[in-house]
Amino acid sequence: MPSDYDNNLLRQAILHARVGEYDLAQRYLERAIELADDHETRVQSNYWMSVVIRDPAEKRKYLEETLANEPTHPEARRALALLDGRLQPGELINPDALPGPAAQTQAATTDRFTCPTCGGRMAFAPDGRSLVCDFCSRNQTLAAAAPQQEQDFILSMATRRGHRPPQTVKTVSCQGCGAQFVLPPEQMASACPYCGSNHVVHGTHDLIAPDAIIPMTLDQRQAAQRLVAWAQQRELTPQGKVQAPRGVYAPVWSFDLLGNIPWRGTLQRDRQRVPVNGEKLVSFNEICVPGAPKLADLLPKIMSGFDTANAPAYDPRYLAGWPAELPTLALADASLEAREQAAQRLRSLLRTEIGPVSDLGYSTAGLAIQTFQLILVPLWLTNFPYDGQEYPVIINGRQGSLHCEIPPRGLLGWINEFIGS
Secondary structure (H helix, E strand, C coil): CCCCHHHHHHHHHHHHHHCCCHHHHHHHHHHHHHHCCCHHHHHHHHHHHHHHCCCHHHHHHHHHHHHHHCCCCHHHHHHHHHHHCCCCHHHECCHHHCCCCCCCCCCCCCCCCECCCCCCEEEECCCCCEEEECCCCCEEECCCCCECCCEEHHHHHCEHHHHCCCEEEEEEECCCCCCEEECCCCCCEEECCCCCCEEECCEEEEECCCCEECCCCCCHHHHHHHHHHHHHHCCCCCCCCCCCCEEEEEEEEEEEEEEEEEEEEEEEECCEEEEEEEEEEEEEEEEEEECCHHHCCCHHHCHHHCCHHHCEECCHHHHCCCCEECCCCCHHHHHHHHHHHHHHHHHHHHHHHHCCCEEEEECCCCEEEEEEEEEEEEEEEEEEEECCEEEEEEEECCCCCEEECCCCCHHHHHHHHHHHC
């Protein structure tokens, strides 16, 4: 039967460690590790031994043992990164004393992409590979960018990298729908990608620099063709003028999560309710969270068409001629949404693997975010007038998948509306 003696030893060791009595703490920890009869005590005893031990090789051994028992242990991962030199002590920050945002009145820094032949403005072409001059049509091919490496979430949150020091950029705020987005370099006027309102430069803003970008490969004509094909397939006729699709890059946070999840419930066996329990090691990759509110509901409908795992490293030249929406959702807030999505997937996964379990309970305390990226994804947006309403249309600017909120008609539509009511 489990004893509390090992836990008392661990508590005494921690008390001595916190006042700097490392030799005494080490003796308590050696005994606690020897007598540990549960997972948590074993993990914490090894971690605290890594804190009080002086020899780097021994410290590494205890850190690796901690992570072998609990791969998501944040303090052990950070300590091992410091030991390996992947993280420097001077990079660590106090998250409760971060500097405030820079004043929005400072001058914006922009890159200007001009044609070497005629001096005209160059814009990124929807072929996903080149810049094209607006005047002489000179084509400048960009070198293929390697996929951007994902960042370690725990190490980033311990440094300024996780809190994203912003850079000041030129932005506009739409007076029609309230959207905020970055203007392409050297562009002084634009139309809102969401509502089509025309406006000029509003001012500057602090932008969280993206890690990666998925280049636009559909042009406006191709996006319009996708919309026409979609409407014809559903035998829908627009009841009013359809505005030409407008291109924009939208920010998306992408997360990878890993954890060991304990669960419990009851199953029906031989006409009896039998309690069952266990642990499930889960890994969820590329969980995406929209980085701005305007498309939070629509964007997930077409995200499966983006290869976020292999997105090229961010290059401002990709934005030449295209607006990009400002990411307004902080990394910490986005990570909470990613954990909620992971919990929903976990619930479905457990029910699929365990069977018709009732009273299912589980803890996501051991589910931790491993890596993350902030990615810009290309979209085409417009509205489809139908039944007296304007239904938003969103088109994947990479491979053309389309979603519109118009409810389906016929028997299928009636069934869906009945179930939803």
